[in-house]
Amino acid sequence: MISEALGPDCGRVIDFHTHILVKGPDPRDEDVDRLVRLARYYGIRKAVFQGNAGIIQGADAPTGDVVDTNTYTLRLMEREPDFFIGFAFLNPAHPVGFSMDEINRCIVSGGMKGVKLLIALKATDKRLDPIMERLTELGVPVLHHTWYKAVWQGEQESTPADLAELALRHPEAKIILAHLGGGRERGVLDLVDFPNLHYGTSGSQPEAGLVEYAVRKLGAERVVFGSDWPCRDFGVQLGRILAADITPEQRSLVLRGNAERLLGLERGDG
Amino acid sequence: MKSIIDTSVFCGVWPFRPTALRTLEQLKGRLEANGVRRAWVSAVEAILAPDPMQANEPLFSAVAEDELFVAVATINPTLATSRRDAEACIKDRGARALKLFPSYHEYGLSDARVDGLVELAREAGVPVCIQVAMMDQRSQHPLVIVETVPPADIVSLAGRHPGARFLACGAFTGDLKKLGEAPNVWAEISLVESEQALRNAVGAMGPERVVFGSHSPFQYFQAMIAKLDVAPEDVDPGVVDAVRESNAAALLGAS
Numbered sequence: 001m002i003s004e005a006l007g008p009d010c011g012r013v014i015d016f017h018t019h020i021l022v023k024g025p026d027p028r029d030e031d032v033d034r035l036v037r038l039a040r041y042y043g044i045r046k047a048v049f050q051g052n053a054g055i056i057q058g059a060d061a062p063t064g065d066v067v068d069t070n071t072y073t074l075r076l077m078e079r080e081p082d083f084f085i086g087f088a089f090l091n092p093a094h095p096v097g098f099s100m101d102e103i104n105r106c107i108v109s110g111g112m113k114g115v116k117l118l119i120a121l122k123a124t125d126k127r128l129d130p131i132m133e134r135l136t137e138l139g140v141p142v143l144h145h146t147w148y149k150a151v152w153q154g155e156q157e158s159t160p161a162d163l164a165e166l167a168l169r170h171p172e173a174k175i176i177l178a179h180l181g182g183g184r185e186r187g188v189l190d191l192v193d194f195p196n197l198h199y200g201t202s203g204s205q206p207e208a209g210l211v212e213y214a215v216r217k218l219g220a221e222r223v224v225f226g227s228d229w230p231c232r233d234f235g236v237q238l239g240r241i242l243a244a245d246i247t248p249e250q251r252s253l254v255l256r257g258n259a260e261r262l263l264g265l266e267r268g269d270g
Numbered sequence: 271m272k273s274i275i276d277t278s279v280f281c282g283v284w285p286f287r288p289t290a291l292r293t294l295e296q297l298k299g300r301l302e303a304n305g306v307r308r309a310w311v312s313a314v315e316a317i318l319a320p321d322p323m324q325a326n327e328p329l330f331s332a333v334a335e336d337e338l339f340v341a342v343a344t345i346n347p348t349l350a351t352s353r354r355d356a357e358a359c360i361k362d363r364g365a366r367a368l369k370l371f372p373s374y375h376e377y378g379l380s381d382a383r384v385d386g387l388v389e390l391a392r393e394a395g396v397p398v399c400i401q402v403a404m405m406d407q408r409s410q411h412p413l414v415i416v417e418t419v420p421p422a423d424i425v426s427l428a429g430r431h432p433g434a435r436f437l438a439c440g441a442f443t444g445d446l447k448k449l450g451e452a453p454n455v456w457a458e459i460s461l462v463e464s465e466q467a468l469r470n471a472v473g474a475m476g477p478e479r480v481v482f483g484s485h486s487p488f489q490y491f492q493a494m495i496a497k498l499d500v501a502p503e504d505v506d507p508g509v510v511d512a513v514r515e516s517n518a519a520a521l522l523g524a525s
Contacts (some may be wrong), residue, residue, distance in 0.1 A: 002499050005492070038466070041501050149408040150415055184409060204406045205461060205485075206493035209290060230465030237498075239493030 002235050003043045007243045009252055010043035013238070014259035016087075017143065017178055017202050017226025018047040025071035027212070032076060035229065036083055042234040048226070048263075049073055050087040050116035050143065058155060059093040059120045066091055070102060074110050085263060086112035087143060091120040092127045099131055107140060113263050114141040114174075123158040123166040132170040141174035141262050143200065143226075147182035160187035167194040176260055179203030180214055185207055188214050191222070197260065201230035206236060211244035211254070220250035224258045271305040272511070274495070275518035277399075277458045278439050278483030279339075281329060282314040286411050291487035294332050296338065301484075302338065304491050308518075309339050310399075312369050316344035317404070323355050330363040340522065342367045342399060346375040347383040360394045366522060367391075367437070369399040373416045374506070379423040385430060391409055392434040395503055395523055400424055402441040403461060405488070421448035428452035435521055439483060446509075447476035456521045458483025459513075467497045468513065469504045477509040481518040 003010045018039075019030045039047055051069035066089060073086040088106035090099050106112040115135055121127055123144060135142055138156065147153065148162045160183040167175055175196055183204030192199040199214050199222060214223045227237035241254055260267055279301070291297050294311075301309050308390055313325035313335065322344040333339035343359035345352050345368050349422055359365035368391050372379055379400070391398045403418040410416060421441065425448055428436050438457045439447050441465045449455050458473055460483040465469045471480045484494040 002496055038501075042499075112448070147408065150410045150412045151407050182408065204409055205463070205488075206490045207405075207409075208487060208490050209288070233463050233465060233467040233497065235496035236463055236467060236493045239496035240490045243490035243492035 002238050002242070003041070006238070007248070008043050008256070009255045011045055013042075013044045013225065013255045014263075014265070015039060015044050015047040015227050015229070015234070016176065016200055016224045016259050018049050018229045018231070019052060019231070020049075021050055021052050021230060023065070025068040025075065027072055027076050027079065032079060036080060038234055039083075039229070042238055044108075044234065046083055046085055046265075048085045048114070048143070048259070049076055050088055050165060051089040059091070060121065061091055063094055063098050066094065066102065070077065070106050070270060073112065074106065084263075086110070087114045087116045088112050088133060089116050089118070092117065092125065092131055093120045093144045094131045096127075100134060103131070103134055103138075114143060117142060117144045119145055119154050119157040122156050123162040129169065132166065132173050132188045136170060136173045139174075139264070141176055143176045143178055145179065146187065147179055147203070148184065148186055149182070159183070160190035163197060164190045164194050167197050171196055174198075176200050176262065178226065178228070180210060180223070181205065181207065184210060185213060188217050192217055195222070198224050198262070199221045200226035201241060201254070202226045202232060202237060206240035206243075208243070211240055212246050215244070215246050215250055215254070220246065220253040221258060223254045224262070225255045272514060273306050273307040274482055275515050276301060276306045276309045276484050276486070277437060277481050277521075278460050278487045279309045279311045280314040280488070281311050284314045284327065284488070285318070286405075286414070287488065289487040294336075297487060298336075298338055300491060301486065302441075304495060306338070309486075310342050310522075311339045311366060312342040312344050316429070317371050317374050321349065322346050326355075326359060326365075326435050329404050330359070330365065334364060340367070341365045342369045344369045344371065345387060347381065347387050348375060352383065353386060353390060356390055360396055365396070367397045367399055369401065369439070371401045372419050374401075374404075379419070379427045384427065388431045388434050390428065392431060397435040397437050397456075397521055397523075399437040399439050400446060401439045404440060406461075418442070421445040424449060424455060425452040428455045432493075435523075437481070437521060440485065443470060446471055450475040450479070455479065456481055456517065460485035460489065460494060462497075466500070466504060468500050472505060472509055472513070477506075477512060478517055478520070480513050481521060482514055
């Protein structure tokens with residue numbers, strides 16, 4: 001059982017990567033209840049939620065859809081304030097003024113804790129800079145999609161190397177790359193020299209050896225558990241951390257300690 | 271700890287990824303520690319070897335007296351001696367299943383030579399495993415991009431041989447609904463993942479034709495077994511037990 005294997009981390013895990021893949025501003029009870037019920041079954045205490053980003057990923061996505069998905073997240077946070085940690089979805093191809101307004105609405109006023117960027121623009125694009133500067137000023141992190149794909153790499157889909165370039169421009173920003181399982185060893189090596197880059201553990205199949213490789217190369221302080229539910233299964237994604245050949249202390253950092261630090265949360269001591 | 275039949279285990283060296291568990295002894299330790307009582311094992315080198323028998327033979331010798339491992343013969347039906355090799359694997363070397371890698375061995379399942387092998391397997395009473403994919407296509411070496419086997423091709427093959435039993439290995443979640451159309455096709459769940467992996471697999475294939483597979487040593491075993499850790503309201507515990515063990519026993523023909 002995952003909950004037993006988690007030991008003292010059971011009920012204290014923070015999942016840094018969840019979605020509900022629907023469109024519009026209004027959460028349905030059954031969707032929310034299922035996410036929360038399943039997460040708690042597997043010992044997850046809180047989840048970073050980043051809206052229906054998969055549906056509004058293009059550079060030409062309407063700003064209204066971004067407003068809707070962020071409103072959805074704000075409503076989730078109101079409904080389950082102890083469980084959801086909201087991240088605002090932004091599209092850096094949109095006008096800077098719009099993105100700043102969304103940051104103010106969602107983070108400054110709404111209590112969200114960070115921003116999610118997907119594949120609208122590569123991280124090397126300078127249009128990300130105003131967003132990164134504002135997030136650095138606020139001290140909140142960005143979770144950025146990344147992947148190295150042998151097939152189907154999107155034209156604007158960032159690789160971990162692109163995020164290294166972003167980190168070079170914004171060395172004080174807190175940046176978490178999604179999808180260790182997509183960047184794999186090559187992605188880990190891209191991050192080594194950039195201490196403000198962290199790797200989220202989701203992505204693809206739970207290939208044996210990858211989590212301990214990341215911990216060995218980056219340090220446990222820079223590896224952060226994320227499931228990418230509902231694209232993935234909470235149990236499987238937790239299993240890849242529990243199976244990794246790392247110490248209990250390193251495991252706790254990956255499962256919750258690093259997220260607590262990056263998000264400015266109180267430690268989940270039970 | 272409840273016992274498990276693992277229908278998808280590989281032994282050997284895979285050139286695209288270093289793995290920690292390369293020997294039978296290492297695999298055995300990991301599998302038995304997690305409750306596996308039978309493991310269907312094939313030779314990973316047989317996938318890329320010029321003649322799969324070069325890898326089958328040493329594996330069969332090594333597992334001949336072993337209670338844990340069930341020998342699975344990798345056969346390339348495009349080779350001149352494939353039928354003779356398959357017969358020898360089953361009759362003389364103790365193979366309990368045949369395994370095909372259509373994408374790696376460059377043939378389609380509509381090839382008449384496949385039908386001949388399937389008939390041989392049916393007559394011998396052994397299942398035919400068909401490897402849909404070895405890994406996420408996106409993660410393959412850029413110089414070795416191998417297509418996945420279309421589930422419709424497996425269903426079509428199964429329809430031509432209603433008396434044969436098939437196991438789809440390495441199928442993805444999106445393949446299961448199609449695979450479920452053929453009553454003589456089972457699927458192992460090593461590469462199946464979604465928001466509720468087991469619930470969705472059983473929903474697509476039915477409760478009797480989903481079996482456990484770990485795809486060891488390429489994936490974390492504890493992540494694979496986590497698919498069986500589900501709340502009773504999501505998947506009936508009796509179904510979970512069937513996936514863990516009895517469905518695979520039925521597919522093999524005996525435990």
